[in-house]
Amino acid sequence: MAEFLQLDIVTPERKILSDSAVEISVPGKNGYMDILPGHAPLISELAVGEIMFRNASGKPQHLACAWGFVEVLPDKVTILAETAERPEEIDVDRARKAKERAEQVIKTGSNEEQLAAELDLLRANTRLEVASKSQK
């Protein structure tokens, strides 16, 4: 049984991360999934949320993800993420503004706008959440 998972995170612009992890948690479309070495092969769509993984040093690392796709193999996890940002890459001000804007639209906008705004809000909240973890 493998002890580590080879983790690769790829975005449309570049490969942002390649590491070996002992535990990975991804925001699956049907809920968060925790993946440990030796997991059965799986393919899933990812929703907006937080990717967390721990490498051998044990410290959890977080990334904000907005839509993606994951392939799990017993010794390898590949995440295709439309965006994946490390805490230090997140523009907190922008996320905060996006959050305010989205909240405004949810209060006043039409149905269709509200739906889009809810997604925006989710994205902004995820970003803020992940960003706050870097300061600890």
Add this chain to the structure above:
Amino acid sequence: MANILDIKRRIRSVRNTRQITKAMQMVSAAKLRRAQERALAARPYAQMLTNVLKSLSARAEVVDPITGETRNPLLIRRPENNVLLIIVTGEKGLAGAFNSNIIKAAQRFIVEKAGKNIDLVCVGRKGRDFFRRRYSGPREDGSRSGAIQIVGEHAGILNRVKFEAAQAVSEDVVRRYTEESVDAVYLVYNEFKSVVSQRLVVDEILPIDVIGETDIRMAEGMTEEQKKRALEAARVAGASVRAADTSEIDTAAAAFGTRPVDYIYEQDATELFNALLPRYMGVQIYRSMLESEAAEHAARMTAMDSATNNAGDMIDLLTLVMNRARQAKITKEIIEIVSGAAAL
């Protein structure tokens, strides 16, 4: 006979121009390298997405087994009455015939599709400026302003192409296609593999016939002369001529989602397929924008190399003319002195 001082001034001015064109050539070479790197970095994602789609299309019931109808609207071929054309040009001029070639290809396409309604989406400032002078956008009430109209303008996004920008273009186009306001989507852009391997292509991106393959409708390669010029310019500027070696990336990416194991699918395969297909469009448009950006820099590099050479030739010529004028003046002076002495 031209005044020696005037010629001197002229030479100085040409020399300054040469310095500028030389600098622009070097800047373009550096930008080209960066654009190529970005294009390379974008490959794994595109490859992987394509692979997953391919293996999904085998699994997902893309075609309804009973009625034989295609389920995803992006795969359905309809009679072509309304066409959408995305034109990817450059942001700036001084790149030789780069922009005008693309615009010419787009115009040929428009002529070819005469009689059909054509919607244009312009990516890049140069194309937008050109087509804006000829066609206008839809009327305020949403009706067509003519058989040919501009429905999208995206200027200033090609300096550092962001995936988000490509995704926005793609979403807009996919929406129009699913709404059936257009029946086919074409993309005209400058394909870029390396400095000496470029093509101007018209690619039919919607409907999708075969996933992972482009549907080129018209292609125009480089002439031998152009290749020679480009090669020379790249040598002078120290830019790499060969296409980047992508085999390693491609092999790694090709393994994605295609291992001979029985995957658990968290979602229904059809559902996954339908979620992925629009993203695939985004990736394709992103790739075309990246390649076009690289091609623009390569074109500018070549154009500036020619300009630098021409400036050099002009300096040589002017120096010759100046020396002749100077000699003529000296000769004249000697004759004057000699004939003056003889008269005594």
